[in-house]
């Protein structure tokens with residue numbers, strides 16, 4: 069079955085054809101870890117988690133390589149450190165852990181790679197050196213700048229007029245620009261900035277600009293041309309436009325073949341903002357709503373459409389999940405057939421990730437199960453579970469869901485997943501800390517060849 073995806077670069081829905089079906093690559097811009105993630109931040113990880121699951125279903129689990137970065141050096145992180153007096157590494161480690169736990173609670177599979185910006189400084193320096201050597205970058209007063217007029221097709225992703233490009237670039241370092249649209253690749257260290265926020269380089273001590281971080285990390289873990297590069301709509305300009313400029317001028321080939329962008333999320337029909345005071349943090353929402361209910365709500369609109377986050381949406385999402393789990397509960401003593409997700413669900417997802425349609429098909433399966441004779445239950449249960457796996461839903465014990473203590477189990481699942489990730493990253497101190505925290509609640513982790521499970525003492 070062909071996957072068709074809307075490509076922001078061509079403004080068309082196109083049949084997806086990877087460079088190498090044995091190694092399909094996808095990169096999604098990840099969080100800057102200086103604070104808690106809000107629900108708008110959770111939309112890309114959930115939307116592109118569905119794509120990751122679909123790609124794995126089509127090309128095989130071992131043939132899809134997905135990287136989502138962690139930006140652990142940034143002006144906002146330096147500010148947070150200065151304001152709280154806490155070391156940068158402590159702030160970034162804390163908020164990365166919270167982020168991973170929050171995403172796991174939303175049913176997001178851990179990406180294949182989670183590159184950290186601070187671990188790829190050499191790669192960023194190398195790209196900047198290449199850009200200088202090829203005449204695309206120059207040393208300004210406060211660091212190194214990319215010279216926008218040096219790239220003939222700059223602006224091809226956002227298709228912005230020149231005055232908007234200039235306006236967008238003004239937030240960057242200004243001093244010594246040859247062109248008002250030029251943007252920072254390397255920011256010279258300022259007096260008083262902490263030691264841990266500066267690195268030596270041929271262009272003097274300093275730190276990378278945000279855009280070049282992604283260019284270097286994507287190249288290091290996935291290669292010079294990605295199959296899919298994705299993120300929120302707000303990243304098209306300047307972030308993705310500038311990633312394209314850096315990577316393509318340095319490497320001489322396309323940075324990515326399919327560019328995907330998810331739509332905005334509003335709260336009760338208003339823009340989420342600190343000034344309105346309506347910012348909803350995932351971490352807080354999880355205290356009141358089940359992670360699976362929140363995931364369902366995030367998937368209820370097509371990823372490219374705006375999504376309005378309301379109490380009514382959550383209530384309705386919970387009610388639909390109740391109905392689905394009730395159907396599974398009726399069939400709980402039946403062994404599910406080992407079947408694939410129904411064609412209609414697959415076809416909906418293959419059509420530019422049409423999750424609302426896939427969820428409707430899933431609901432129709434529950435309706436069918438409710439009126440079918442018992443002899444049809446093994447197939448219907450198998451189809452519901454397979455569709456659920458593809459969507460990241462319905463994988464819990466229906467009795468747990470009915471008891472309402474599922475969120476407790478999910479919270480522990482998320483902590484166990486965070487510990488697995490920490491061990492994989494060889495952060496054994498963090499893995500041990502999570503194990504002790506769970507042990508204090510009477511939860512014992514059992515590590516086996518197929519992964520980690522847990523039980524309550």
Ligand SMILES: [Zn+2]
Nearest residue numbers: 097098282307
């Ligand atoms: Zn990025």
